[in-house]
Amino acid sequence: MNWFPIPLGPLQTNCYVLHDEHRQCLIFDPGEEADKLKAILAEKKLRPVAILLTHAHFDHIGAVDPIRDHYNIPVYLHENEKKWLADPARNGSAYFLGGEVRVRDAEHLLKHEGEMELGGFSFEVFETPGHSPGSVTFYFAEKGIVVSGDTLFMGSVGRTDLPGGNEKELMKSIHTKLLELPEETIVLPGHGPVTTIGDEMAANPFLHGFRN
Template sequence: MRWERIPLGPLQTNAYVLVDENGTCLIFDPGSEGEKLIQHIEANSWTPLAVLLTHAHFDHIGAVDDVRNRWSIPLYVHKKEQHWLTDPMKNGSLLFMGEAITTNDADVLFEGEDMLTIGPFSIQVLETPGHSPGSVSYYIEDAQVIVSGDVLFSGSIGRTDLPGGSYEQLLQSIHRKLLVLPEETVVLCGHGFETTIGAEMDTNPFLNGF
Protein backbone atom coordinates (compact mmCIF):
# COMPACT_ATOMS: atom_id res chain seq x y z
CA MET A 1 0.00 0.00 0.00
CA ARG A 2 1.32 3.44 -0.91
CA TRP A 3 0.19 7.05 -1.14
CA GLU A 4 0.78 10.11 -3.29
CA ARG A 5 0.44 13.80 -2.44
CA ILE A 6 -1.01 16.07 -5.14
CA PRO A 7 -1.08 19.81 -4.25
CA LEU A 8 -4.04 21.52 -5.91
CA GLY A 9 -5.41 25.01 -6.36
CA PRO A 10 -4.30 28.50 -5.31
CA LEU A 11 -3.75 27.43 -1.70
CA GLN A 12 -1.88 24.27 -2.75
CA THR A 13 -4.15 22.08 -0.69
CA ASN A 14 -2.89 18.53 -0.58
CA ALA A 15 -5.08 15.86 -2.06
CA TYR A 16 -3.87 12.39 -1.17
CA VAL A 17 -4.44 9.17 -3.07
CA LEU A 18 -3.99 5.94 -1.12
CA VAL A 19 -3.39 3.00 -3.44
CA ASP A 20 -3.29 -0.73 -2.75
CA GLU A 21 -1.26 -3.32 -4.63
CA ASN A 22 -4.10 -3.93 -7.11
CA GLY A 23 -4.46 -0.28 -8.08
CA THR A 24 -7.67 0.43 -6.21
CA CYS A 25 -7.52 3.71 -4.34
CA LEU A 26 -9.14 6.25 -2.05
CA ILE A 27 -9.09 10.00 -2.67
CA PHE A 28 -8.74 12.37 0.28
CA ASP A 29 -9.57 16.10 0.08
CA PRO A 30 -9.74 16.83 -3.67
CA GLY A 31 -9.66 20.60 -3.22
CA SER A 32 -9.39 21.99 -6.74
CA GLU A 33 -8.17 21.32 -10.29
CA GLY A 34 -10.34 18.29 -10.77
CA GLU A 35 -9.14 17.56 -14.30
CA LYS A 36 -5.51 17.54 -13.19
CA LEU A 37 -6.32 15.05 -10.45
CA ILE A 38 -8.39 12.87 -12.77
CA GLN A 39 -5.64 12.78 -15.38
CA HIS A 40 -3.07 11.77 -12.78
CA ILE A 41 -5.24 8.92 -11.52
CA GLU A 42 -6.08 7.70 -15.02
CA ALA A 43 -2.44 7.91 -16.13
CA ASN A 44 -1.62 5.45 -13.35
CA SER A 45 -4.61 3.20 -14.17
CA TRP A 46 -5.93 3.44 -10.62
CA THR A 47 -9.54 2.68 -9.71
CA PRO A 48 -11.02 5.03 -7.08
CA LEU A 49 -13.53 3.64 -4.62
CA ALA A 50 -14.51 6.73 -2.59
CA VAL A 51 -13.77 10.34 -1.68
CA LEU A 52 -13.15 11.14 1.99
CA LEU A 53 -13.01 14.65 3.44
CA THR A 54 -11.09 15.59 6.55
CA HIS A 55 -13.33 18.67 6.72
CA ALA A 56 -15.45 20.81 4.43
CA HIS A 57 -13.60 24.09 4.00
CA PHE A 58 -13.72 25.38 0.43
CA ASP A 59 -10.10 24.56 -0.39
CA HIS A 60 -10.69 20.88 0.39
CA ILE A 61 -13.92 20.34 -1.57
CA GLY A 62 -13.56 22.18 -4.89
CA ALA A 63 -12.95 19.09 -7.06
CA VAL A 64 -15.22 16.68 -5.20
CA ASP A 65 -17.96 16.59 -7.82
CA ASP A 66 -15.44 16.27 -10.66
CA VAL A 67 -13.97 13.05 -9.31
CA ARG A 68 -17.23 11.77 -7.88
CA ASN A 69 -18.99 12.13 -11.22
CA ARG A 70 -16.07 10.68 -13.18
CA TRP A 71 -16.16 7.37 -11.31
CA SER A 72 -19.62 7.38 -9.67
CA ILE A 73 -18.11 6.98 -6.22
CA PRO A 74 -19.47 8.03 -2.80
CA LEU A 75 -18.41 11.03 -0.72
CA TYR A 76 -17.80 10.67 3.02
CA VAL A 77 -17.89 13.60 5.46
CA HIS A 78 -18.59 14.16 9.16
CA LYS A 79 -22.24 14.85 9.94
CA LYS A 80 -21.40 18.19 11.61
CA GLU A 81 -20.24 19.63 8.29
CA GLN A 82 -22.74 18.14 5.89
CA HIS A 83 -24.32 21.54 5.21
CA TRP A 84 -20.97 23.21 4.61
CA LEU A 85 -20.76 21.41 1.29
CA THR A 86 -23.66 23.40 -0.14
CA ASP A 87 -23.26 26.67 1.79
CA PRO A 88 -20.48 28.99 0.55
CA MET A 89 -20.69 31.10 3.70
CA LYS A 90 -20.12 28.13 6.00
CA ASN A 91 -17.30 26.65 3.93
CA GLY A 92 -15.57 30.03 3.66
CA SER A 93 -15.43 30.38 -0.11
CA LEU A 94 -17.40 33.63 -0.28
CA LEU A 95 -15.35 35.17 2.52
CA PHE A 96 -11.90 34.18 1.26
CA MET A 97 -12.34 33.76 -2.49
CA GLY A 98 -15.23 36.07 -3.29
CA GLU A 99 -17.00 33.29 -5.13
CA ALA A 100 -19.23 30.36 -4.25
CA ILE A 101 -17.49 26.99 -4.12
CA THR A 102 -19.91 24.19 -3.33
CA THR A 103 -20.46 20.52 -3.94
CA ASN A 104 -23.45 18.23 -3.91
CA ASP A 105 -24.61 16.53 -0.74
CA ALA A 106 -22.48 13.75 0.73
CA ASP A 107 -23.42 10.14 0.16
CA VAL A 108 -22.19 8.93 3.55
CA LEU A 109 -22.40 10.90 6.80
CA PHE A 110 -20.63 9.61 9.87
CA GLU A 111 -20.11 10.67 13.47
CA GLY A 112 -18.19 9.06 16.24
CA GLU A 113 -15.05 7.04 15.65
CA ASP A 114 -16.14 4.03 13.69
CA MET A 115 -13.92 1.88 11.52
CA LEU A 116 -14.71 2.41 7.86
CA THR A 117 -14.24 -0.54 5.52
CA ILE A 118 -14.12 0.51 1.87
CA GLY A 119 -13.05 -2.30 -0.42
CA PRO A 120 -9.68 -3.54 0.84
CA PHE A 121 -9.11 -0.45 3.01
CA SER A 122 -9.70 -0.25 6.76
CA ILE A 123 -9.79 3.34 7.97
CA GLN A 124 -10.09 4.41 11.61
CA VAL A 125 -11.96 7.70 11.93
CA LEU A 126 -10.60 9.94 14.68
CA GLU A 127 -12.65 12.99 15.59
CA THR A 128 -10.16 15.87 15.81
CA PRO A 129 -12.15 19.13 16.07
CA GLY A 130 -10.60 22.51 16.70
CA HIS A 131 -9.78 23.70 13.20
CA SER A 132 -13.44 23.14 12.40
CA PRO A 133 -16.25 21.39 14.31
CA GLY A 134 -16.32 18.31 12.09
CA SER A 135 -12.61 17.91 11.41
CA VAL A 136 -11.53 14.29 11.40
CA SER A 137 -8.26 12.48 10.85
CA TYR A 138 -8.10 9.13 9.08
CA TYR A 139 -5.72 6.54 10.51
CA ILE A 140 -4.78 3.74 8.13
CA GLU A 141 -2.74 1.38 10.28
CA ASP A 142 -1.79 -0.93 7.41
CA ALA A 143 -0.09 1.98 5.64
CA GLN A 144 1.24 3.57 8.87
CA VAL A 145 -0.26 6.94 7.94
CA ILE A 146 -2.68 9.46 9.41
CA VAL A 147 -4.45 11.86 7.03
CA SER A 148 -4.70 14.90 9.31
CA GLY A 149 -6.18 17.58 7.07
CA ASP A 150 -5.59 20.98 8.66
CA VAL A 151 -5.24 19.68 12.22
CA LEU A 152 -1.48 19.06 12.40
CA PHE A 153 1.29 20.32 10.13
CA SER A 154 5.04 19.95 10.04
CA GLY A 155 6.15 22.32 12.80
CA SER A 156 2.72 23.89 13.15
CA ILE A 157 -0.99 23.34 13.80
CA GLY A 158 -4.20 24.36 12.08
CA ARG A 159 -5.63 27.85 12.39
CA THR A 160 -8.46 28.28 14.87
CA ASP A 161 -9.76 31.76 14.03
CA LEU A 162 -12.40 30.51 11.57
CA PRO A 163 -16.06 29.86 12.49
CA GLY A 164 -16.33 26.95 14.89
CA GLY A 165 -12.60 26.90 15.60
CA SER A 166 -11.10 26.47 19.07
CA TYR A 167 -7.40 26.59 19.98
CA GLU A 168 -7.90 24.65 23.21
CA GLN A 169 -9.98 22.01 21.47
CA LEU A 170 -7.44 21.65 18.66
CA LEU A 171 -4.58 21.05 21.10
CA GLN A 172 -6.69 18.50 22.95
CA SER A 173 -7.45 16.72 19.69
CA ILE A 174 -3.80 16.54 18.73
CA HIS A 175 -2.61 15.30 22.11
CA ARG A 176 -5.42 12.86 22.79
CA LYS A 177 -5.92 11.42 19.31
CA LEU A 178 -2.77 11.90 17.25
CA LEU A 179 0.23 11.91 19.57
CA VAL A 180 -0.84 8.56 21.04
CA LEU A 181 -0.22 6.89 17.67
CA PRO A 182 3.07 5.09 16.97
CA GLU A 183 5.86 7.63 16.55
CA GLU A 184 6.77 6.31 13.10
CA THR A 185 3.28 7.11 11.79
CA VAL A 186 3.53 9.43 8.80
CA VAL A 187 1.31 12.52 9.03
CA LEU A 188 -0.21 13.45 5.67
CA CYS A 189 -0.90 17.16 6.17
CA GLY A 190 -3.47 19.32 4.40
CA HIS A 191 -0.79 21.79 3.30
CA GLY A 192 2.97 21.51 3.00
CA PHE A 193 5.10 18.44 3.41
CA GLU A 194 4.62 15.27 5.41
CA THR A 195 6.01 14.71 8.88
CA THR A 196 5.85 12.00 11.54
CA ILE A 197 4.19 11.80 14.91
CA GLY A 198 7.58 11.39 16.56
CA ALA A 199 9.03 14.47 14.87
CA GLU A 200 6.12 16.64 15.97
CA MET A 201 6.32 15.34 19.53
CA ASP A 202 9.98 16.33 19.63
CA THR A 203 10.08 19.63 17.74
CA ASN A 204 6.64 21.21 17.21
CA PRO A 205 6.70 24.45 19.24
CA PHE A 206 2.90 24.58 19.54
CA LEU A 207 2.77 21.27 21.37
CA ASN A 208 5.41 21.89 24.03
CA GLY A 209 4.15 22.50 27.53
CA PHE A 210 0.53 21.61 26.84
Protein backbone atom coordinates in the same frame (compact mmCIF):
# COMPACT_ATOMS: atom_id res chain seq x y z
CA MET B 1 -0.85 -0.15 -0.19
CA ASN B 2 0.90 2.96 -1.49
CA TRP B 3 0.11 6.66 -1.44
CA PHE B 4 1.09 9.92 -3.08
CA PRO B 5 0.15 13.60 -2.68
CA ILE B 6 -1.22 15.94 -5.34
CA PRO B 7 -1.10 19.63 -4.29
CA LEU B 8 -4.15 21.32 -5.81
CA GLY B 9 -5.45 24.86 -6.18
CA PRO B 10 -4.06 28.26 -5.20
CA LEU B 11 -3.58 27.20 -1.57
CA GLN B 12 -1.78 24.01 -2.68
CA THR B 13 -4.05 21.80 -0.62
CA ASN B 14 -2.68 18.27 -0.41
CA CYS B 15 -5.01 15.78 -2.04
CA TYR B 16 -3.85 12.27 -1.17
CA VAL B 17 -4.43 9.12 -3.19
CA LEU B 18 -4.03 5.75 -1.46
CA HIS B 19 -4.06 2.71 -3.72
CA ASP B 20 -3.70 -1.06 -3.38
CA GLU B 21 -2.23 -3.78 -5.58
CA HIS B 22 -5.53 -4.08 -7.45
CA ARG B 23 -5.30 -0.40 -8.57
CA GLN B 24 -8.25 0.58 -6.44
CA CYS B 25 -7.82 3.89 -4.62
CA LEU B 26 -9.25 6.28 -2.06
CA ILE B 27 -9.16 10.03 -2.69
CA PHE B 28 -8.72 12.42 0.24
CA ASP B 29 -9.65 16.12 -0.02
CA PRO B 30 -9.83 16.85 -3.78
CA GLY B 31 -9.57 20.60 -3.34
CA GLU B 32 -9.55 21.86 -6.93
CA GLU B 33 -8.17 21.16 -10.42
CA ALA B 34 -10.35 18.15 -11.15
CA ASP B 35 -8.88 17.69 -14.65
CA LYS B 36 -5.34 17.50 -13.26
CA LEU B 37 -6.43 14.90 -10.72
CA LYS B 38 -8.27 12.83 -13.33
CA ALA B 39 -5.27 12.89 -15.65
CA ILE B 40 -2.96 11.60 -12.92
CA LEU B 41 -5.37 8.82 -11.97
CA ALA B 42 -5.73 7.83 -15.62
CA GLU B 43 -1.98 7.82 -16.13
CA LYS B 44 -1.55 5.52 -13.14
CA LYS B 45 -4.57 3.39 -14.17
CA LEU B 46 -6.21 3.81 -10.78
CA ARG B 47 -9.88 3.18 -10.02
CA PRO B 48 -11.31 5.36 -7.23
CA VAL B 49 -13.83 3.81 -4.86
CA ALA B 50 -14.62 6.81 -2.61
CA ILE B 51 -13.84 10.40 -1.65
CA LEU B 52 -13.02 10.98 2.01
CA LEU B 53 -13.05 14.52 3.41
CA THR B 54 -11.07 15.51 6.48
CA HIS B 55 -13.32 18.58 6.70
CA ALA B 56 -15.40 20.84 4.48
CA HIS B 57 -13.41 24.02 4.00
CA PHE B 58 -13.51 25.26 0.42
CA ASP B 59 -9.90 24.47 -0.40
CA HIS B 60 -10.50 20.80 0.39
CA ILE B 61 -13.77 20.29 -1.52
CA GLY B 62 -13.59 22.29 -4.77
CA ALA B 63 -13.20 19.26 -7.05
CA VAL B 64 -15.56 16.94 -5.19
CA ASP B 65 -18.50 17.10 -7.61
CA PRO B 66 -16.61 16.62 -10.90
CA ILE B 67 -14.55 13.76 -9.41
CA ARG B 68 -17.60 12.15 -7.80
CA ASP B 69 -19.58 12.36 -11.04
CA HIS B 70 -16.77 11.20 -13.30
CA TYR B 71 -16.11 8.03 -11.31
CA ASN B 72 -19.61 7.58 -9.85
CA ILE B 73 -18.28 7.25 -6.31
CA PRO B 74 -19.64 8.34 -2.91
CA VAL B 75 -18.41 11.09 -0.61
CA TYR B 76 -17.82 10.69 3.15
CA LEU B 77 -17.93 13.66 5.54
CA HIS B 78 -18.51 14.12 9.26
CA GLU B 79 -22.12 14.94 10.08
CA ASN B 80 -21.14 18.14 11.95
CA GLU B 81 -20.33 19.72 8.59
CA LYS B 82 -23.09 18.25 6.45
CA LYS B 83 -24.45 21.74 5.67
CA TRP B 84 -21.04 23.23 4.87
CA LEU B 85 -20.59 21.80 1.39
CA ALA B 86 -23.30 23.97 -0.19
CA ASP B 87 -22.83 27.02 2.05
CA PRO B 88 -20.02 29.43 1.05
CA ALA B 89 -20.26 31.19 4.43
CA ARG B 90 -19.67 27.96 6.31
CA ASN B 91 -17.05 26.46 3.97
CA GLY B 92 -15.17 29.75 3.88
CA SER B 93 -15.23 30.44 0.17
CA ALA B 94 -17.37 33.53 0.71
CA TYR B 95 -14.42 35.23 2.39
CA PHE B 96 -11.74 34.50 -0.20
CA LEU B 97 -11.19 35.71 -3.73
CA GLY B 98 -11.84 33.24 -6.52
CA GLY B 99 -15.56 32.61 -6.29
CA GLU B 100 -17.97 30.80 -4.03
CA VAL B 101 -17.75 27.03 -3.71
CA ARG B 102 -20.94 24.96 -3.55
CA VAL B 103 -20.89 21.17 -3.48
CA ARG B 104 -23.76 18.69 -3.33
CA ASP B 105 -24.49 16.77 -0.14
CA ALA B 106 -22.25 13.89 0.88
CA GLU B 107 -23.70 10.42 0.35
CA HIS B 108 -22.42 9.21 3.72
CA LEU B 109 -22.07 11.07 7.01
CA LEU B 110 -19.54 9.95 9.59
CA LYS B 111 -21.28 9.98 12.95
CA HIS B 112 -18.74 8.44 15.30
CA GLU B 113 -15.21 7.20 15.59
CA GLY B 114 -14.22 3.66 14.78
CA GLU B 115 -13.02 1.23 12.17
CA MET B 116 -14.13 1.45 8.55
CA GLU B 117 -13.73 -0.70 5.47
CA LEU B 118 -14.09 0.62 1.94
CA GLY B 119 -13.27 -1.38 -1.17
CA GLY B 120 -10.79 -3.55 0.66
CA PHE B 121 -9.18 -0.67 2.59
CA SER B 122 -9.29 -0.88 6.39
CA PHE B 123 -8.67 2.16 8.58
CA GLU B 124 -9.78 4.05 11.67
CA VAL B 125 -11.64 7.34 11.86
CA PHE B 126 -10.76 9.75 14.67
CA GLU B 127 -12.87 12.78 15.49
CA THR B 128 -10.37 15.64 15.75
CA PRO B 129 -12.38 18.88 16.02
CA GLY B 130 -10.78 22.25 16.57
CA HIS B 131 -9.76 23.52 13.15
CA SER B 132 -13.43 22.97 12.32
CA PRO B 133 -16.28 21.20 14.18
CA GLY B 134 -16.31 18.17 11.89
CA SER B 135 -12.60 17.67 11.33
CA VAL B 136 -11.64 14.01 11.22
CA THR B 137 -8.40 12.09 10.84
CA PHE B 138 -7.95 8.80 8.99
CA TYR B 139 -5.45 6.33 10.44
CA PHE B 140 -4.03 3.39 8.49
CA ALA B 141 -2.26 1.39 11.18
CA GLU B 142 -0.93 -1.32 8.87
CA LYS B 143 0.75 1.26 6.65
CA GLY B 144 1.74 3.53 9.53
CA ILE B 145 0.19 6.69 8.10
CA VAL B 146 -2.39 9.18 9.29
CA VAL B 147 -4.22 11.68 7.05
CA SER B 148 -4.53 14.66 9.39
CA GLY B 149 -6.19 17.30 7.24
CA ASP B 150 -5.62 20.76 8.73
CA THR B 151 -5.28 19.52 12.31
CA LEU B 152 -1.51 18.98 12.45
CA PHE B 153 1.27 20.21 10.16
CA MET B 154 5.05 20.07 10.12
CA GLY B 155 6.01 22.58 12.79
CA SER B 156 2.51 23.98 13.14
CA VAL B 157 -1.16 23.26 13.87
CA GLY B 158 -4.43 24.18 12.22
CA ARG B 159 -5.78 27.70 12.43
CA THR B 160 -8.78 28.24 14.68
CA ASP B 161 -9.86 31.76 13.67
CA LEU B 162 -12.37 30.60 11.06
CA PRO B 163 -16.07 29.99 11.87
CA GLY B 164 -16.42 26.97 14.13
CA GLY B 165 -12.74 26.91 15.10
CA ASN B 166 -11.75 26.26 18.70
CA GLU B 167 -8.13 26.34 19.87
CA LYS B 168 -8.73 24.35 23.06
CA GLU B 169 -10.54 21.61 21.13
CA LEU B 170 -7.79 21.53 18.51
CA MET B 171 -5.03 21.04 21.05
CA LYS B 172 -7.03 18.40 22.90
CA SER B 173 -7.60 16.53 19.61
CA ILE B 174 -3.90 16.58 18.79
CA HIS B 175 -2.73 15.48 22.23
CA THR B 176 -5.38 12.83 22.94
CA LYS B 177 -5.66 11.35 19.45
CA LEU B 178 -2.67 12.05 17.22
CA LEU B 179 0.16 12.12 19.75
CA GLU B 180 -1.05 8.78 21.11
CA LEU B 181 -0.07 7.13 17.83
CA PRO B 182 3.34 5.44 17.41
CA GLU B 183 6.08 8.02 16.98
CA GLU B 184 7.10 6.57 13.62
CA THR B 185 3.62 7.22 12.20
CA ILE B 186 3.85 9.31 9.02
CA VAL B 187 1.61 12.38 9.10
CA LEU B 188 0.02 13.42 5.79
CA PRO B 189 -1.12 17.01 6.41
CA GLY B 190 -3.54 19.14 4.45
CA HIS B 191 -0.81 21.59 3.46
CA GLY B 192 2.96 21.49 3.35
CA PRO B 193 5.44 18.63 3.72
CA VAL B 194 4.97 15.23 5.29
CA THR B 195 6.21 14.73 8.86
CA THR B 196 6.02 12.14 11.65
CA ILE B 197 4.36 12.04 15.04
CA GLY B 198 7.76 11.73 16.73
CA ASP B 199 9.19 14.74 14.94
CA GLU B 200 6.24 16.89 15.93
CA MET B 201 6.38 15.74 19.54
CA ALA B 202 10.04 16.72 19.63
CA ALA B 203 10.09 19.97 17.67
CA ASN B 204 6.64 21.46 17.06
CA PRO B 205 6.59 24.69 19.12
CA PHE B 206 2.79 24.78 19.24
CA LEU B 207 2.57 21.47 21.10
CA HIS B 208 4.70 22.34 24.12
CA GLY B 209 3.21 23.76 27.28
CA PHE B 210 -0.33 22.59 26.47
CA ARG B 211 -2.40 21.37 29.43
CA ASN B 212 -5.53 19.32 28.83
